[in-house]
Amino acid sequence: MMLTPADRRRARARLSLRLVLAAVAGLLGTLAFPPFGIWPLAFVSIAGLSLAVRGQRCRTGALTGLVFGAGLFLPMLHWTATYVGAVPWLVLVFSQTWYLAALGAALPLVQGRRFASSWTAALWVGEEALRDRLPFGGFPWGRWAFSQAASPMKWFAPLGGAPLVTFAVALIGALLAAAVSGPGPVRRTVRCTAAVGVLVLGAALWLPLHPDDHPARTTTVAAIQGDVPDRGLEFNARRRQVLDNHVAQTRKLAAEIQAGTVPRPDLVLWPENSSDIDPTTNADAARVIQQAVDAVGVPIVVGALLDGPGPQHVTNAGIVWMPSASTDPGPGQRYVKRHPVPFGEYIPLRSIARAVSAKVDLVGHDMVAGGGNGLLTETPYPVGDVICFEIAYDSLVNSSVRAGAQLLVVQTNNATFGHSGETYQQLAMSRLRAVEHDRTVVQVATSGESAIIGPDGRIVDESGALFTPDILVRSVGLSTSTTLATRLGAAPEWAFTALGLLGLVLAVSSRSRRGRAAGPTGGDPLSERPAVAQDTGHCAHQKADVMAATTGKGHR
Template sequence: MPSATPTGTLPRPAGAAGPARARTPRRLPWRTALAAAAGLLLLLAFPGWSLWWLAPLGPAALTLAVSGQRARAGAWLGLVCGLCWFVPLLSWSGIFVGAVPWLALAGAQAVFLALLGAATAATSRLPLWPLWAAALWVAQEALRGRVPFGGFPWGRLGLSQTEGPFLAFAAYGGVPLVGFAIALTGTLLAAAARSSARGARRGAALALAGALAVPALGGLAWLPLPGSSLTEGGPVRTVAVVQGDVPQPGLEFNARRRAVLDNHVGQTVALAEAVAAGEQPRPDLVVWPENSSDIDPYRNADAAAQITTAARAIGAPILVGAVVGGPGEYVSNTAVVWDPETGPGDTYVKRHPVPFAEYIPHRDFFRLFSDKVDLVRRDFAAGDEVGLLELGGARVADVICFEVVYDGLVRDGVRAGAGMIVVQTNNATFGYTAESEQQVAAARVRAVEFGRPVALASTSGISAVIAPDGSLAASSRLFESAVFVEEIAQRDTATPAEWLGAGPEWLLAALGAGALLAVAGPGLRRRRAGRAAA
């Protein structure tokens, strides 16, 4: 019988790298379904559903989907995973501005998962491939958190953990190490499944043992960490967190900015009355949220007088979230320490304004896609000083809104000497969605990462006081007025994550990049040799 192999062409070796092109279309449907399942599993792990224990199954499913595939097929499968994950996860971003900004943001994040899928497929035949695949997750998140426009590190694997063994890794290597531990558990599960399918029982058992060992190590890592006490570890200050609420959800809250200011003044005065009646302890400091005074108190005497009235009534400095005119044609998202006697003092200006929300890059170009860009009438300027503020005998590391998910911004304040972390935020523009829960989850990870209590103040919820182990000491609901008064220790011990900074992230990202180079290098050399021979 004549051979089907064309003359001059060698048969494809059975162990040759990469699947045959003719077989790829038949394999892609079930792989695509598996990649979609990976995205949905990741979605369910995040607040809104909070099934944190599902997080490792996302990387496991995506790794199985791309295993043995060409990079091009891996990119497609990664894109499917990313879309099934980020489109629903970020749905809050389009509640009041429409589908175009929401889908553009989700699609941009999914592109990074496409790159991850391609890289994981390319390295899936290397020895120790589960390790390289997990490191590539960290590399992808490091890139996504920095580009474009300063990046958007929302939805990183580590931010899905509000409890459980993986969360402990935050104290040793921050969010990147938590994400690596989750991804490694998942890729080892994938390795166990692959080995089992091939009948390699010993390999499957070893991989499964490794997958179980990672969370077990996380459980042990909790032992030396701080517990749930707010008052252990340093001098204690009494902190009040005020959530004044807004007249209604949506972008229109800004049009009723005087009502928002009045709400926070009223809640603070009511607290002062409760203190006078002996129902509450007198706070040493009061935290108001971002946008609690969108009327510039430096230029509006009435707004300044109202804030002073609240500060004098409570007899303590207030950390006010204000929108301040300047510099020049810009405005600034500013935290102002407002003393009851001397008025405005130290300030922190938000260092990372949100692109397309607080400023519009390349405004004329993006207006071609949506006229919503003109809702931002004046761009916000970026601050250039670390958010360390002193008030009421406390040194706080202040971050504003989305800054809580940027590792370096929080770390800078803690390293500067803060005894606690403060997050000022405004969630009114995201309605009754999971955005606020996701933000609180990020703050809980920061508490463990730095061993510091966290006070999170929101205009409309969820506000919270978080213990150093990430547990909630107090929390509010969406769109209600709330006041918490808690005694909080000002801690000064440094965690390994604080010492190491971005080191673990760079090391793990380098491991992933090195694996890619190990695959790409020989291929490039072969192509050069082929061109030279031709």
């Protein structure tokens, strides 16, 4: 049976509507993340993609997922354009959208099966697991868990980390999509009730997971936000000014301590790049840092860029700098950033990257990666140090806590990205990590936003504005306990990924057994099974082709 021109026009119109739905769903997903932070839109966004790919063939689902990814990542990652320009921004977005294209191809396969919403949620976790690792160590921005730092869903984090939060968020979205598309008011009501139940469960976890707001041990910590003289990459041209700004704010803190207006902290924290002059080789930089340390009389964790180990390399480190009155004054233990940012702190395939953008040569020296677990022990108490984007990687934060960190520090420099949403997106990650590991987190930034975050994810103190100097001094709790998520590590993520792959294998094998069956009619996690075509023979295949063109449903 030949398709008429009218049939083809209707098929194209339906596909266009699906692509528009996917693009809108992606844009709504962006609004779930900071700086907007409308976290319920994460559920709506996931539901939108589920509806857009429902009943499609895999290749059309891939196109739909690609459009969804563009709607999500183009605005979310626009801050990278302020760093390296439009072309690298678009390349980064394109690299991320292909993971969503693969997800869009996979979702139609599981949507017609029992427990479809669970398979869907597991595939979302698997997509993030892959994107977090490949290529060049991955790029975890845009994980659904990071949109929920202010929502009840964050209380899944102590149980299974960010992967469990993503699974719960995606499960709600898939249930909502099934409620919209599924048959029968009873089934729709059950799905909506299940979605609300997952949300309520997240809120109900508050009491059993965080019953005590009064830790047994406290400490006073100070975070110094010295500010920078310029936005963007140009701030590096005035490195001494950045160092002097942090010295000046530390001296101001010392004066306030002397006047009795603030308590003397046990530890002072400087941000990443607070000294881009190597203080281990530059005597003048070392001298002014030592003067600042002696002024407050306690150790300072200095974020410094060190030369070497080779002539074309640099090292990004947090250095514990001790007062002269201590038994071992000066620079001591250091943490070296374990995950430098590809194309930002080092350039893989430099000759090829240069063909895309000449701005890659702004990164003139490749940053080398460190090792270890990020634990600083020469501080008054064990501190877990992560630098800048490392807060996005589950394993890096987890390793510090498992090694014994009683407080987490995020040293960061966001001056490169101006007044964009990057700062607030990173802060949301720090808030989720605080809940995940039941630790106070101090995010200290050169230009903002610096913040002290309680173990419940609430911001207890923060800098007043971006690109202004500030000092934060707070008494905070220390913790030695570990959450279930800390102990399990990556196990929940691998379990959910395996679950998603199992769903795909079962769907493909079932499809092979049925032969050419009709497409899914709205998978249900509770009871509904996929419809199976009863027609056989050549005429049935022709009917399936007509339906695929006019309703957008591919046959299997």
